[in-house]
Amino acid sequence: MNNLAVLCLVLIAAHGLMNLLLSVLVAGTWTTWLAAKPLTSRGLFALRMLPSLGAVFLTLTVVLPAFLIKEPNRAAEPVGPLVILMVAYVLVTMTAGCVRAWRAWRATDKLLRDGGTSYARFSIAGRDVEIVDIPGILVAVLGAYRPRIVAATRVLEACSREELREVIGHEAAHILNHDNLKLLLLLSSADILAWMPAGEELISRWRAAAEFEADDMATAQDALQRVTLASALVKVARLCGAKRPLAELSMPIVVDDLDGRVRRLLAPVPVAHTCLPAKNATALVLLLPFLSVPFYGRIQDFIEMLVAFGR
């Protein structure tokens, strides 16, 4: 096995090991501490993506330089079973992530191709938005790369002009926040967290936070607009209850979610906050490659141990 092949295997294995450790760290932190804290959608997204993106970042900015600088110039050595195990872990998680993303994309694309009747177009922040009527969906944003607002004509009939403005504003906020693209990234995240309850909880909490934030963006924190949106939510929920287009789904019927959203809209305008010190955390992450330079020797020793483990 030549040096380049060993380098590739070591990098993939190091990535897998860090991915695994970060997954366990996120799951543990979430379960014991963060689940009870109010977090913004951005914080929740960062937390959920930490194992996959954090592992890539650390591999390229810490492990790779340490290996290239400190690896003694000698003939390539055979790798041990731990490296092979970690490479297999990376391949499995990446394949599973790709499959999840592909299935979601394909199903969404099929839905758009088969049922969409476009009946209106408008522009938000320089982006064209198409309004489509797809049977079975009341109001939603569909698609990640070219998101479309789906609104059933019976929703347009049931809601007043003011309510519709808030509804479309809410969906437009999802588009401006790139929420569907984020959802696709969350679903395709290549890590073991995808199979852990904490991973599902994080996505579920992210969805709820994204809804709250879209409500806030749409209503511009105006009390009257918030009441109008709350009224539209109840009207749409009533349409859903009468026709029950989604009743067969095994998705959670989160009545508390609607209840909580309406009560939140009627309460005094909330202040968004997070307990994650986002700026400090970002600064620390960006400094990490530089802070790790004095430890390259130890990192290399660890890589040697990883390569030789079980050999």
Next chain:
Amino acid sequence: MKTPALRSALGPRETQVLELLWDRGRAMTVRHLLTEFPALAYTTLQTTLDRLYRKGLLIRLKQGRAFSFEPRCSREGLLSELVSKHFVDVLAASRVNTGILSTLVQCVGERDAALLDELEALIQAERIRLQQDK
């Protein structure tokens, strides 16, 4: 109006027969349909109609010794059902509500009508309070 959703869910002959029944807008027997499809054998047409009936797309009515068939739902209704099924597939693709979509509200069942009434009363009260504050 032939739709991709229909073509992908049914075979070409089934689609032709169903389209014709929709266009005629009345119940038809195999013998009536034979005049529209002279190239088909009686038994072939009978099998196609039976298949559509078993799929729940046709209603069968007894007319003397023969059966007549009519579509169970309109073209739009069937399309809606097919697309809803795709939608179910989208969301059932994973345990985490897969599908690249953000819905305005999650579905609530009829049993939650009381909750919706309560929320509506709260909204009305808040509207009145805002009007009084002005």
